Amino acid sequence: METVLYITAHPRDDEQSYSMTVGKEFMQAYRLAHPQDEVVHLDLYRMNIPQLDADILNGWDKLKSGTSFEQLTLAEQTKIGRINELVDQFVAADKYIFVNPIWNYSYPPVMKAYLDTICITGKTFKYHPDGSRSGLLGDKKAVHIQASGSVLSPGSNTINEGFEMGHRHLKVIMDFVGLTDFQSIFVEGIAEYPNQAPQFKEKAIRQAHQIAENF
Numbered sequence: 001m002e003t004v005l006y007i008t009a010h011p012r013d014d015e016q017s018y019s020m021t022v023g024k025e026f027m028q029a030y031r032l033a034h035p036q037d038e039v040v041h042l043d044l045y046r047m048n049i050p051q052l053d054a055d056i057l058n059g060w061d062k063l064k065s066g067t068s069f070e071q072l073t074l075a076e077q078t079k080i081g082r083i084n085e086l087v088d089q090f091v092a093a094d095k096y097i098f099v100n101p102i103w104n105y106s107y108p109p110v111m112k113a114y115l116d117t118i119c120i121t122g123k124t125f126k127y128h129p130d131g132s133r134s135g136l137l138g139d140k141k142a143v144h145i146q147a148s149g150s151v152l153s154p155g156s157n158t159i160n161e162g163f164e165m166g167h168r169h170l171k172v173i174m175d176f177v178g179l180t181d182f183q184s185i186f187v188e189g190i191a192e193y194p195n196q197a198p199q200f201k202e203k204a205i206r207q208a209h210q211i212a213e214n215f
Contacts (some may be wrong), residue, residue, distance in 0.1 A: 002094040004030070006041045009100040009111040018187045018201055019147035023099035025205045026145060026185070029212035030097075040093070044110040049086070050079040051113050086117040091124060095141050095215065096179075098170060102148035107166040115173050124177040135178020143211060144170055144184045145204075149191030153184070183211055 006027055014020040027039065050056060059076030063069065069077065090096075100107040118124055125135045144167055152164035167184060174182045187204040190197045 002034070002037045003092065004037055004039045004095045004097065005090065005093045006039055006097050007044065007099065007114070008041070009044045009098075009108045009114070011045050011108075017101065017147070018190055018197075018204075019099050019101050019145055021201065022147070022185060022187050022204045022208050023097065023145050026097060026143070026208035026212045029209040030215060033213045034215075037095075040089075042114075044108075044114050048082055049110060049113045049117060050082050052116050053079070055079050056083065083117045083120070086114070087120045087123045090118045091137070093140070097143045097145065099145045100147075100166060102146060102152060102164065102166050105152070105160075105163045105165050106169070107146070111166075112169075115170070119173065119176065135176055138178040138180065140179050141181035141215065142174055142179055142183070143215060144182070145187070145208065146184070147187040147190065149189075151189045151192060153186040153188055156188075183215075185211065 006023070008020065008023060010017050010020050012020065014024040030037075031039065055073070055075040056079050059072050059080045062072060062076070063080075069080075072080070098111075100111055106112075121127060124137055125133055127133045146167055148164070148166075150160045151158045152160050153167070154164075167186075171182060174180075185204055185207050187200055189200055193200070
């Protein structure tokens with residue numbers, strides 16, 4: 001049995017969101033193909049995700065200098081403790097499905113806040129004596145499902161291609177933590193070509209079913 005984190009960053013459900021619709025189809029196909037696996041849904045909009053702030057940075061500095069966790073302030077303990085829970089959950093999982101829309105050429109801020117909680121030295125990456133670093137999650141895999149009003153995906157050769165910062169940033173983070181098995185499903189052009197939106201969605205759903213079966 002493997003553990004799958006289904007990570008969604010959208011305030012709406014699958015009846016109102018293209019990315020969530022394709023995500024739901026992916027998970028339905030995945031569960032049929034892998035009924036023994038445990039799927040944990042992380043709805044980032046309904047979770048306590050600390051943003052990196054002064055409490056966290058100060059707390060980390062104290063811990064590095066030898067201060068015990070119990071000597072931190074209550075705010076520092078609460079926020080750092082929550083980050084530790086999130087990164088430990090991420091490390092313990094085997095597979096990840098990220099689902100989000102593109103807003104203003106990037107994903108919702110809650111996704112960035114979540115990614116900040118999983119990029120923790122000693123947990124998902126490490127530094128070497130020569131100053132280089134390496135990721136620690138090389139045996140895991142991920143899929144990214146992203147919807148956008150314009151056509152933005154890498155290799156699309158459109159005027160907007162270089163503007164996209166959601167998938168490109170997530171790929172950098174996955175590379176950073178050592179995860180190289182990273183696939184993508186794009187539902188794009190919905191607003192740019194509204195008459196073709198149903199076809200775009202169906203194409204993405206077919207791709208989601210295909211990838212889910214072998215993921």
